[in-house]
Amino acid sequence: MSKVRVRFAPSPTGGLHLGGVRTVLYNYLFAKKHNGDFIVRIEDTDQTRFVESAEQYIFDCLNWCGLEPDESVLHGGPYGPYRQSERKESYRQYAEQLVKDGYAYYAFDTKEELEKMREDLKTAENPSPQYDHTSRKKMKNSLTLTEAEVKDLLVNSTPHVIRIKMPENEVISFTDMIRGEISFETGLVDDKVLLKADGMPTYHLAVVVDDYLMKITHAFRGEEWLPSAPVHLLLWKYLGWQKDMPQWAHLPLILGPNGKLSKRDGAKYGFPVFAMNWADPKTNELTEGFKEKGFLPEAFINLLAVLGWNDGTEQELYSMPELIEKFSMDRVHVAGAKFDYEKAKWFNHEWIKKVKVSGLRFEVKNLLIKNRITVPDDSLLDKTIELVKDRCTLLPDFVQQSSFFFKTPEQLDVDAVKPKWSDEKRDFFIAYAEKLSGIGNWELGILEAAFKDLAAEKNIKPGELQLPLRIMLVGGKFGPPVFQIAELIGKNETIKRINNAMKQF
């Protein structure tokens, strides 16, 4: 059996969508599981939708996700170029061959003529008429024109396209790796344009030619391609490559709260839909990404992997190597899955708990610096991360959960203590601060014991004193156990915070 080769073929038109990343992921997992190659091919055949920065952006996203291609415009490889615009010249010959063999034809209709046809044929029953075996007879193409007329038009370089000639009455079927047998009546499918007037291929021609030339063995793409699959199948056949045709799998869609997931949903419901921040160079509109929202790539990959796939066990947390080991296309769900942001956050939380401190250090430090908190000491940072990571769902949560380790809280939640504050408690804290200043061995157990002994001495329940102490040290009702905080921030800082806070109570 030949080496497994799969490809992800994005078009550089904008941000990389959740569904897009999952498609890459499944490609990647399948390839790696079978010791195959993962190729990224840029489908930039639509010059009108091309966005300059989008290509680099896509690679940045893949890199962040840890989905490194084996071959691509950036990684090179023996089957280049990996940008379809650079392969432009190679497509025409195949289209011409199809015309010669009677499987395709020239069409000279102008945009206006096409519009007119659609307008004329439009009825209540048929709101969107196609350019197909019924309507092509009335159009301006090499099927209706004489040979001489066609030749003349061609010689005068009249703008034209090449369209596939869909058979009138055939049934074409194939086996989808996740859906099984699927069949279509060819007469219901339109005569898709194969080669555009500008000489560029459409997706339909390019995907077949390039998959063939690049020796792709398995073609995975979104379910939205299913309706045009018969065109591709026919092309493989007409070009005489049928025995080399890849196996297909059409992946289910990822849906938003109301149907198809769109980047609008992100803004509307407050969750990211792109892998990374995407700033549209045309509109300057910024769409937030999972990365910037504070997701770990491990979590992002994990949640995407199990959105539509499971290995049949109860396991939900998977690392990339585990996914590679366990992934299989036939366990991919057939139906679309609604994206659940709450669960996505849960995955991130789990990964933050799971990942080692060293894996968090860089991001957390950056976040703190961005929030004007200086981190003088990496070992303090590490201890802090270890202490608070259980209570962080998204990376930015570290700012609130750990900033008080590095700087005195600016604002204290005085309302939390004031109602129950008393002179007795004030006395206690004055005495405690004094006691603390005499402690030589600054460590958790001693601080806590001193606290409890003094409380007993003063006849106050220690529980009633803990919240005030927390507010003094942290500023609010959150954070790890108080004495651990005191231990970490040190003697001077602890005493200072106690004294300062009392002025406000």
Add this chain to the structure above:
RNA sequence: GCCGCGUUGGUCAAGGGGUUAAGACGCCUCCCUUUCACGGAGGAAUCACGGGUUCGAAUCCCGUACGUGGUACCA
């Protein structure tokens, strides 16, 4: 409209003729902790609907409904 694909709790889902229909997220109650979390123990679903087939159907078949995708010289 037509064509394709789909339909197990609010969400992700296991299960593919006989099960008390797993598990997870979220929600609620309780325990732990006199912060917030973590952790632990519980609570809530007859499988879209209608017909078949069968001794027996969430599981097989057919309809209907609903959802979703396509119906571009976009991918």
